[in-house]
Amino acid sequence: MSTSQEIYRAVKQARRYALEGNYDAAITFYTGLEVEVSAYAGTLGDRPEAFQWNEVRQRMAAERAVLVELQQELAALVNPAEAVRRDRQLARGGGAVDDAAPAPTAGRSPPDQGPYAVRDMRPAGGNRAAPSSGAYSGPSGPQGNNRRHVDAPPPASDWSSMDDYTAPIRNAVRGAQGGGGTSSATVNEHLYGDRDRFGPAEGPAMGFTPPTRQPSNVAPKVAPSGRPAPTRTPPSQPAQPARQNGGGAAGGKEKKPPIPKFGKRNDNIDKGDPTNGRPKFCPRAGEEELASLIEADMYVGNLNVSFSDIAGQEEAKGLLEEAVVYPILMPDYFQGIRRPWKGILMYGPPGTGKTMLAKAVASECGTTFFNISPATLTSKWRGEGEKLIRVLFDMARHYAPSTIFIDEIDSLCGQRGGGDEHEASRRAKGVLLTQMDGVGVDPGKIVMVLGATNHPWDIDEAMRRRLEKRIYIPLPTHDDRIELFKINTRSLRLAPNVDFDRLSKILDDHFYSAADITTVARDAAMMTMRRFLSDENTKKELKLRGAEIGKLAAEEPVSMDDFMNAIRKVPSSVNVDQIKKFEEWKKEFETIV
Numbered sequence: 001m002s003t004s005q006e007i008y009r010a011v012k013q014a015r016r017y018a019l020e021g022n023y024d025a026a027i028t029f030y031t032g033l034e035v036e037v038s039a040y041a042g043t044l045g046d047r048p049e050a051f052q053w054n055e056v057r058q059r060m061a062a063e064r065a066v067l068v069e070l071q072q073e074l075a076a077l078v079n080p081a082e083a084v085r086r087d088r089q090l091a092r093g094g095g096a097v098d099d100a101a102p103a104p105t106a107g108r109s110p111p112d113q114g115p116y117a118v119r120d121m122r123p124a125g126g127n128r129a130a131p132s133s134g135a136y137s138g139p140s141g142p143q144g145n146n147r148r149h150v151d152a153p154p155p156a157s158d159w160s161s162m163d164d165y166t167a168p169i170r171n172a173v174r175g176a177q178g179g180g181g182t183s184s185a186t187v188n189e190h191l192y193g194d195r196d197r198f199g200p201a202e203g204p205a206m207g208f209t210p211p212t213r214q215p216s217n218v219a220p221k222v223a224p225s226g227r228p229a230p231t232r233t234p235p236s237q238p239a240q241p242a243r244q245n246g247g248g249a250a251g252g253k254e255k256k257p258p259i260p261k262f263g264k265r266n267d268n269i270d271k272g273d274p275t276n277g278r279p280k281f282c283p284r285a286g287e288e289e290l291a292s293l294i295e296a297d298m299y300v301g302n303l304n305v306s307f308s309d310i311a312g313q314e315e316a317k318g319l320l321e322e323a324v325v326y327p328i329l330m331p332d333y334f335q336g337i338r339r340p341w342k343g344i345l346m347y348g349p350p351g352t353g354k355t356m357l358a359k360a361v362a363s364e365c366g367t368t369f370f371n372i373s374p375a376t377l378t379s380k381w382r383g384e385g386e387k388l389i390r391v392l393f394d395m396a397r398h399y400a401p402s403t404i405f406i407d408e409i410d411s412l413c414g415q416r417g418g419g420d421e422h423e424a425s426r427r428a429k430g431v432l433l434t435q436m437d438g439v440g441v442d443p444g445k446i447v448m449v450l451g452a453t454n455h456p457w458d459i460d461e462a463m464r465r466r467l468e469k470r471i472y473i474p475l476p477t478h479d480d481r482i483e484l485f486k487i488n489t490r491s492l493r494l495a496p497n498v499d500f501d502r503l504s505k506i507l508d509d510h511f512y513s514a515a516d517i518t519t520v521a522r523d524a525a526m527m528t529m530r531r532f533l534s535d536e537n538t539k540k541e542l543k544l545r546g547a548e549i550g551k552l553a554a555e556e557p558v559s560m561d562d563f564m565n566a567i568r569k570v571p572s573s574v575n576v577d578q579i580k581k582f583e584e585w586k587k588e589f590e591t592i593v
């Protein structure tokens, strides 16, 4: 077989790998071919064929450069750190960093590979031929075989098909480079119709101000497989993605789910549908499981907690209203210097209602609520934590306006650098910080990060800075305790001697949390049953007349003594030292309002 035929076949194979997206294999092929062609041309001296082969080698190098560029763009799309690196490089005026393949040097094989051995990076199980079977093993060049005649390369028209393979993606890449935005964001827009399809790149480190834009009415096109299909439209003809919610007038705004008036429940919300009628989030291939894990912790609309269920905490409610609810209700006002806070931290002793407040906020303003525990992010998914966080923020943006609630945020973002800090959780933390930097970038997609902690002093400085608004959730006051007793005994019959004011005074200076008072009320409420069952005869009849006895016990009023006994039995779960520590931290770190 002639050299030209072998090389021609090998180029076709390289292009096939490129078409399949197996850029690693294609680049390796090209690199090997360039070496071989260069060596062969060198043996031809001054013959015209040598010139022709050198031209072919240059063409191969150009095609390889396109692939290297594509590979870097794709890496940047999925990896914010890579995106930052690329953006910096582009800002410096550099082109693609060709670190994926060495420059061809005659007679030298690519590093770490046998001549032209191909490392297949494609996922296993796909419809593909084993690359090793088709790998180009080098032409029977002058070094290896006796060459009987000099081959000229095939005619130029035969080499022209590479463009067909990569044109759509390359157009998107070029559109990005010429489009004025971040390259990865613009590529996202061209390919997927959504600039932050894979989450924004690192904010401040990029060295540019991310452009603000109107709320997106762009939905990714959905391929039959259920995954978004690339919008293969050249930059001159911007993609026209399908409109969400079944269409609407051109240029119309995205139809958002109705936002209930503050303080009222939104009964129109479809509680059975976590997407609330919106197009379902399409995870990237391989991230479906992570997306469904997050979906399990995702709620829309009414979470059955309203501000009126929460006793006291009036100041905290007011601050949360201003920090979370109003920006959603008045997005145009909360722009520029008034932009919503990146993150809000609720801190205070345990059982003071931090979780309830987060749920009430989400219920009151109809946001999508993601209740993520650090355990989800770090334990089972150790190593996947970074991806999980990125998918979480992707989903939060997709279902915006959203609230991401991270309870015990200190356990995820504790003081860094300790020797025992697991590398994976250090990386996960880094991704969380980066994503938080990106939440305020798009005013059309409000995502609030609401953290809660009982140990604010354990939160590291980087996270503390991003949790810009800090709200102390203190122990209940005298009046709050009265309200707590009232809320918790709404369904009970109370004896006329029950005096909540007196009970609250008894608890003064004893550091009872709201949860402690709830336990006291619950315990008191059980006293009527205990009284009934202290009678041995009634106890014996329980199996026969259980329902009837239960009804009688429920009708029995709960007395003041019941509450007093309950207080004796239920100790407070907070002590004076803890309160002092909170107040010191508050003095040092709480935002002044």
Ligand SMILES: Nc1ncnc2c1ncn2[C@@H]1O[C@H](COP(=O)(O)OP(=O)(O)OP(=O)(O)O)[C@@H](O)[C@H]1O
Residues within 6 Å of the ligand: 309, 310, 311, 312, 313, 349, 350, 351, 352, 353, 354, 355, 356, 357, 407, 452, 453, 454, 484, 487, 514, 515, 516, 518
């Ligand atoms: N302000 C409140 N009003 C009414 N009930 C409350 C209040 N605070 C706490 N509770 C009661 O205490 C329980 C625990 O509250 P919640 O989980 O919101 O507290 P937390 O501050 O998040 O606690 P932790 O820090 O331990 O997670 C609630 O289910 C509720 O019964």
